[in-house]
Amino acid sequence: MKATRSIGVLSLAVVLAILSRMTAPANAAPVQNPILWADVPDPDVIRVGNAYYMVSTTMHFNPGVPVMKSTDLVSWEIVNYVYDTLENTDRQNLSNAQNEYGQGSWASSLRQRNGVFYVVFVSLTSGKTYIYRTTNIETGPWTRSTLNTLFHDPSLLFDDDGRVYLIYGSDDIRIVELTADVTAVKAGGLNQIIIPDAGLIAGAGGLPAEGAHAYKIEGRYSVFLISWPAGGRRTELVYRATSIAGRYEGRVALSNSGIAQGGVVDTPDGRWYAMLFRDRASVGRIPYLVPTTWSDGWPVLGNPLDTGISAALASRFVASDEFEGRSKPGLMWQWNHNPDNARWSLTARPGFLRLTNGSISTSVLNARNTLTQRTFGPESSATVAVETAGMKDGDYAGLAAFQFFYGLVGVKVVGTTKSIVMMRGSSNNPNQASNPVEVASVPVSQARVYFRVATDFRNQTDKASFFYSLDGNQWTAIGTTLQMVYTLPHFTGYRFGLFSYATRSTGGVVDFDYFRIAPDPSGGELLTNGNMESAATGWAVFGTGTLSSSTSMAHSGTRSLSIAGRTAAWNGIGQDVTSKLTSGRSYATTVWVRAQSGAPSARATLAVTANGSTSFIQLAPATAVSSTGWTLLSGTATVSWSGTLSNATLYVETASGTDSFFIDDASFR
Numbered sequence: 001m002k003a004t005r006s007i008g009v010l011s012l013a014v015v016l017a018i019l020s021r022m023t024a025p026a027n028a029a030p031v032q033n034p035i036l037w038a039d040v041p042d043p044d045v046i047r048v049g050n051a052y053y054m055v056s057t058t059m060h061f062n063p064g065v066p067v068m069k070s071t072d073l074v075s076w077e078i079v080n081y082v083y084d085t086l087e088n089t090d091r092q093n094l095s096n097a098q099n100e101y102g103q104g105s106w107a108s109s110l111r112q113r114n115g116v117f118y119v120v121f122v123s124l125t126s127g128k129t130y131i132y133r134t135t136n137i138e139t140g141p142w143t144r145s146t147l148n149t150l151f152h153d154p155s156l157l158f159d160d161d162g163r164v165y166l167i168y169g170s171d172d173i174r175i176v177e178l179t180a181d182v183t184a185v186k187a188g189g190l191n192q193i194i195i196p197d198a199g200l201i202a203g204a205g206g207l208p209a210e211g212a213h214a215y216k217i218e219g220r221y222s223v224f225l226i227s228w229p230a231g232g233r234r235t236e237l238v239y240r241a242t243s244i245a246g247r248y249e250g251r252v253a254l255s256n257s258g259i260a261q262g263g264v265v266d267t268p269d270g271r272w273y274a275m276l277f278r279d280r281a282s283v284g285r286i287p288y289l290v291p292t293t294w295s296d297g298w299p300v301l302g303n304p305l306d307t308g309i310s311a312a313l314a315s316r317f318v319a320s321d322e323f324e325g326r327s328k329p330g331l332m333w334q335w336n337h338n339p340d341n342a343r344w345s346l347t348a349r350p351g352f353l354r355l356t357n358g359s360i361s362t363s364v365l366n367a368r369n370t371l372t373q374r375t376f377g378p379e380s381s382a383t384v385a386v387e388t389a390g391m392k393d394g395d396y397a398g399l400a401a402f403q404f405f406y407g408l409v410g411v412k413v414v415g416t417t418k419s420i421v422m423m424r425g426s427s428n429n430p431n432q433a434s435n436p437v438e439v440a441s442v443p444v445s446q447a448r449v450y451f452r453v454a455t456d457f458r459n460q461t462d463k464a465s466f467f468y469s470l471d472g473n474q475w476t477a478i479g480t481t482l483q484m485v486y487t488l489p490h491f492t493g494y495r496f497g498l499f500s501y502a503t504r505s506t507g508g509v510v511d512f513d514y515f516r517i518a519p520d521p522s523g524g525e526l527l528t529n530g531n532m533e534s535a536a537t538g539w540a541v542f543g544t545g546t547l548s549s550s551t552s553m554a555h556s557g558t559r560s561l562s563i564a565g566r567t568a569a570w571n572g573i574g575q576d577v578t579s580k581l582t583s584g585r586s587y588a589t590t591v592w593v594r595a596q597s598g599a600p601s602a603r604a605t606l607a608v609t610a611n612g613s614t615s616f617i618q619l620a621p622a623t624a625v626s627s628t629g630w631t632l633l634s635g636t637a638t639v640s641w642s643g644t645l646s647n648a649t650l651y652v653e654t655a656s657g658t659d660s661f662f663i664d665d666a667s668f669r
Contacts, residue, residue: 031307035074037377037457038317039284039493042107044155044213045073045265045275052265053137054275055082055108055119059492060100061334061372062086065108065119067137068317073265073273073289074309077316078331079138082108082119085338091125094337094368095359100125101404102491107153107211112137118182120156120166129154129166131182145183151176155214155223155263159244165190167223171208173198175245194246195223195239201250202237203229209237213263220297223248224274226261236260236276238299254301259288264299274301282403282462282484283377283455284493318373318380320516323353329371336370336402336497344369352387352511357395357502363425363436364400364408367501372402373517375494377457381638382496385472385513386411388418389447394504396421399451401464402497404434404490407482409451409466410499411444413508420444422466422479430489439479446470448513453496455484464494473583473640519588519636519669526580526587526668527650532559542607542651543571555592555630555664564596564660570605573663574651577606581639581648588636589619591652591666595627600659604633607649610641622655630664 042057052073058064065082086105090098108121117137122129129147134140154168164178173196177189185191198209207228214223221244225237236259239250254260254276262276272292277285289309291302302308319332327347343358353371361367373382384399391397391413398410405428412421420442425434450469456462464482467475484494496517500510528538535549545566554560563573581587593602604620620633633652652663 031074031309031311031313033288033290033305033307034278034280034286035289035307035313036076036287036315036317037280037283038286038374040068040287040317041277041285041492042211043262043275043277043287044108044110045263046110046112047265047267048112050268053110053117055110057107057121058105058334059102059490060104060337061492062092062338063334064105065121065132066331069138072309072311073267073275074307074311075313075315080140081331082132082142083144086123086130087126088338092338093340094366097366099337099366102489105130109154109156109213111156111158113158118156120154122150122152122154124150133182147185149185153210153212155212156182157214157216157221157244159216165214165244167194167212167214169193169212170210171199172196173209173212173223173225173239190245192245194241194244195225195248195250198225198237198239198250199227199229202227202235202252202255203232205230206232211261215264218297221248222264222299224253224263234258234260234279236262236274236301240297251298253299254290254304256304259290259304262287264292272299273307274299276304279486280377280457281460282486282494283375283457284486286377318376318517320514322351322514323512324351329353332373333371334373336372337368340368344371349511352513353498353515354509354511355397355498355500357392357500357506357508359506360503361501362503363434364396364402364406364497364499364501365404365425365434367499370400370402370497370499372495372497373515375401375455375457375496377455379454379456379458379636381452381454381518383450383452383516383518384498385448385450387448387511387513388413390509390511391418391500392502392505392508395500395502395508395510396423397500397508397510399453400497400499401453401455401466401482401484402495402499403484403492404428404430404487405482405485406434406497407453407464407466407479407484408497408499409453409468409478411449411510412438412441418444420449420468420478424479424482428483428485428487430487442468442478444470455494473642475640518638526577527575527666530666530668531557532561532664532666533557535559536561539573539575541571542574542649542653543568545571547573550662553594553662553664555594557664560594560662560664562596562660562662566658566660569654569656569658571658572605572651572653574607574649575668576648577650577668578645578648581608581645583640583645587619587639587668588634589650589666589668590632590634591620592630592632592664593625593652594630594662594664595625596660596662597627598657598659599624599626600657600661601625601655602631602633602652602661603655604635604650604652606637606639607647607651608639608641608645609647610645611643612646614647615641619650625661
């Protein structure tokens with residue numbers, strides 16, 4: 001029997017509540033906001049039958065206007081984009097020292113009528129309004145109409161009499177009538193201000209009312225807006241009228257933590273929700289789902305922290321990628337500006353993303369073909385393997401924390417000499433140029449190298465750290481921690497960016513073997529019988545004790561597992577996961593625990609044995625559990641080891657004492 005032990009922590013990082021919700025359907029639990037801790041600004045949601053669809057602002061990333069789908073309003077998956085290329089000029093192409101950072105497509109409106117889906121948005125780059133339509137929102141194709149006027153933050157509204165309107169504007173909210181086929185402004189149609197000085201009901205000054213979301217609900221016209229009064233915070237407003245042209249009366253719908261801007265959607269069983277967003281510093285503008293009721297025809301928005309929904313989050317807005325089996329990037333990817341399609345390939349070397357430098361750049365900010373995915377909170381990391389044999393003198397390639405004030409880790413080539421470098425922008429002031437500054441450099445002779453960027457958004461810490469490895473197992477920090485800053489010139493949250501650019505001559509090549517994120521919001525269960533419904537199958541006693549399957553107690557379903565007769569705190573219920581681990585990857589665990597008596601402090605631990613030496617990684621910190629209800633333990637760690645892994649066991653123990661307890665609905669991903 002083992003009486004004492006030493007605790008070894010291998011790249012441990014404890015994360016917060018969002019990880020506890022990334023569980024299988026059997027582990028459904030109350031979902032708290034944010035539902036997506038990632039940059040999904042200006043959301044607009046509709047329901048069609050039992051499915052919900054959401055669109056969002058794109059800015060300078062392409063393909064543009066992501067279409068996301070959900071069946072429960074909290075787990076979302078990207079299923080399509082509205083366009084591949086909006087326009088084809090130097091600004092969209094990041095060419096000839098021009099760009100469209102912070103501009104591009106904004107504030108899309110999504111509606112459906114008679115089986116046709118419509119998406120309307122503006123481009124601040126072109127100064128136009130675009131209307132796309134399709135009969136299949138998940139596969140397209142899309143047909144486009146263009147209005148040569150920029151209707152700021154437009155909301156499409158189909159009236160019961162067949163007439164079609166855009167409600168839009170800033171400060172003064174206006175209406176313009178469209179043709180019945182939704183392709184042009186209707187000559188002689190309604191065109192007027194309907195809500196003058198709309199933001200004044202929240203307070204004067206600051207950001208005027210904008211961001212219209214318009215509906216006709218039970219005979220009333222409702223227009224949701226955002227305002228940001230001087231000295232205040234983002235505030236959700238609502239106006240209503242019985243006639244489309246007014247007279248509108250308004251009130252503040254929500255003033256809480258800056259959660260605002262969006263609209264409402266109903267469920268098949270008659271419940272209502274508002275889908276809004278909150279500015280969350282460098283990770284971006286993140287969606288909040290707020291329960292909503294109606295009173296005397298007014299929407300009443302509830303607690304913006306709790307969605308009121310019990311579900312198992314398994315969103316797929318980001319994903320790892322082995323770059324296999326496709327000829328184009330998956331839906332989780334977007335290019336920075338329009339890509340140069342002749343200079344990237346997933347087929348030139350199957351199983352790799354190949355980037356070929358086709359132009360001269362001065363930094364990652366003007367490098368073409370940077371492929372991006374969102375960072376996400378509360379913590380996230382991305383790891384890449386890069387083969388650099390084809391790089392040329394003056395080339396840079398690697399992995400970036402991408403925004404105006406960027407940081408990156410990669411390979412630099414000078415002559416025939418290669419170095420691993422950590423670099424960042426020279427200034428976080430958007431009024432100054434953000435030129436590349438080399439912070440650290442390490443000589444490297446091998447062609448295959450590995451890079452990692454880790455982000456921490458907890459409590460708006462907003463730190464990015466940079467690492468490299470020569471074997472994919474042992475990791476070394478390089479350079480300095482980047483204090484990430486959300487800047488308006490880009491107007492987006494930070495992204496993970498795969499980049500390659502030339503500073504002297506074109507033609508250099510790099511191959512990315514894989515891109516792996518942690519934790520993985522899409523799940524991937526690694527436990528056997530995690531819901532305990534197959535008695536004790538897959539589970540065993542770690543240390544000493546009596547393991548049994550209980551039908552008298554369950555968090556969900558009909559069974560849980562019980563352990564009694566423990567002789568030491570570290571004795572517990574465990575499962576062998578040796579064959580399921582990959583060194584250098586992060587794993588998240590959740591497990592529900594209930595004391596049989598007393599109030600022990602339970603925790604989830606991963607015991608990793610390699611080369612005869614065992615390290616104990618605490619995945620979920622010690623938490624007091626009760627005999628009167630179930631307590632959720634949750635956490636994550638990046639697991640690394642050297643040599644041969646001989647055993648790894650995930651188990652639940654206590655910090656002290658030998659109290660008996662139950663466990664149920666465990667997940668390890």
